[in-house]
Amino acid sequence: MYQHELQAIRKANRYRTKTVYDEGIHDFSSNDYLGLAENKTLFERAVAHVSMYKTHAPKASILVNGYHPIHEEFETLVARQNGFETALVCGSGFLANFSLIEALPRKKDLLILDEEYHASGMVASKTVDAEVLTFRHNDADHLESLINSRPHNRVIIAVEGIYSMSGDLLNRAIFEIADRYNALLIVDEAHSVGVVGDHLRGVFDLFGITPQANHIKMGTLGKALGSYGAYILCSAHIAEFLNNRAKAIIYTTAPSLFDIALGYQGFLYVMKHAHSLKEAINVRQTLMQKRLQITMPGLIGSYAMEDNAQTLALQKSLLEAGFTVGAIRPPTVPSPILRIIPRLAESIEDLETLCFLIEKARA
Template identity: 30%
Template sequence: MKQKLRFAHLVLQGAKKDNIYRQLRNSKVSGPYITVGTKRMINFCSNDYLGLSVKKNVTSQMQSSSRLVSGNDVSFDTLEKTLARHKSQQRSLVFPTGYMANLGAISAMVGKNDVVLSDELNHASIIEACRLSGARIAIYKHNDVDDLEKKIKANKAKRKFVITEGIFSMDGDFADLKQITEQTEKSGAILILDDAHGDFTVGTDGRGSAHLQGVGKKIDAYISSLSKGLGSFGGYVASEESIVDLCINKARSFIYTSALPSFLVEMSLQRFHQNRSARQKKLASNVARLSSGLKKIGYDIKSTTHIIPIIIGSEKKALEFGKYVYDNGVFAQPIRYPTVAKNSARLRVSVTAWLSDSHIDDALYTFEKAGKKFDIL
């Protein structure tokens, strides 16, 4: 090992000692199952919430250029008009990933003389985007609208942005969008909603968290993912014409990267037009079955969505808990610091429409045994 690179070894040693070391494992997903090596398990770690990721024939040519150069296939226009209508917005813009959509759109909209009020549990991509913008950042307590109001009043910047997730990716709870939109309307703050986990899965026609709470028209800019509820790939922003045009001109993660391959754009269109209502109902049924089952066993479950955290606490115990359920046929990954706060490690259980009642019942049996073994129950 080169001496000057020894720092990496020391960092990894520290991660192992603190039980936050991560490793890649080869796996293959097929419907409700995941196979790691030769071990087949029920998959509770998928973001394909509606179970739409069915292979389609690939006939389109790959793009190899930025959309502003020569990579703007006509399929983008069709998808973007569809997504704009989906969110009742004037226009939308597709990015290669949801992470890149947050980085590009937020840093394009927000400037160094602005202030960003960001929920303390917002996703890492939002945090990085806010830092890139150069704006002053004020963190408000998670879903605490009173704290948000205080921080809005305390900041005198000419432009104020409020940024929140619709469904929070690690706790699985909804943002209180009714009260948040009251604050942004009263103060004139611009509201950006990252609805990656709510889009296509909740609300009428899967229109997302804001529509579910009756405030869809009060969101100034939506940022979302095509790889979760839609089971495809990519991300997008939807807003009024000027905001999307600003992103085209200023979002570096859009300008300086190759276009998303057009076959993935066409895949998103195909999946958007599939009958998603039956799968939404199945997803809701599965969420209710697993959530009520976990509560009956004795777990303290507060989430009402398809993201259900089982809080363990200690990183070490979370790893042991995760290995136990893994060994017993349930795949649910331990989530540890720095993704969540220290000593709030958890199993992040993702519910999908792929799962049958028997899959859920088998998992509940395993979770009950694990809870008793590790003194969680």
């Protein structure tokens, strides 16, 4: 039925498949930045936490009968530690972003997204009655010009703390613009939580920004925290509205109790070990700059390639040598890249070897 479409995808070297990799391979492609997905102590603590209760699954949507003490404990912790009034747990980062983008912009509002914002928000933006615009990546001046170019009721701005493909850090000036115009600012911190800031809590932490009523933060449990799921941090007023309008909160089963318990343990681990984790991150950032000339505000290395075929060929040769990296191609990115994640679970020696193999292949 879709033979012609699949043939076109293959011809453009954009074809994708699922692969189960050998556990012995050196993983430089996953978003498990801190290696917590391999930490058995955190796993065992999460199992013990869930085992304390009669039920081990949420059973219903969170607004029916699916809200559980494990959800509440995590929400309380993450809101308090980040300086927000409240938190909402969600089944995934995609669902959290979809909830925010689908629910918050109303008729006569203006929704403005960074052009490199995650696909979850871009898809959700197609469902709203508000006027939807995109601004040039990280360009605060262009954002401000768009705000002033249209009549509007509310303004909602959506950005990422660290962009998932380029690894770019959010332009701090965007906070200033959001505050100047009293715009709601949604910051997707999926790839910055656990990676940047004095306490590794993301860009609010990095920039020293005290959350205000117009600030909304989305964080995931499935990257640095070594689990699965997500949370939204916001004012009590915004949380009340989302609980009554966000379809991806109202109509989905509540998040897995085990995943939230595991994310809770990951969050505690980062709180306890922030100093040593920051040192290990800095060593890897320095090495990537020295060997591959990649500046990394976080732990995403974007290595430019010439075309899709070359990108896939280099990925294959690295895999044969025992290393996985991401071969990211359009339409995910404008031009193909190797996406290299120098995870803390992999040794510095292995990272050195990976860099050598890439240098050798591109010489």
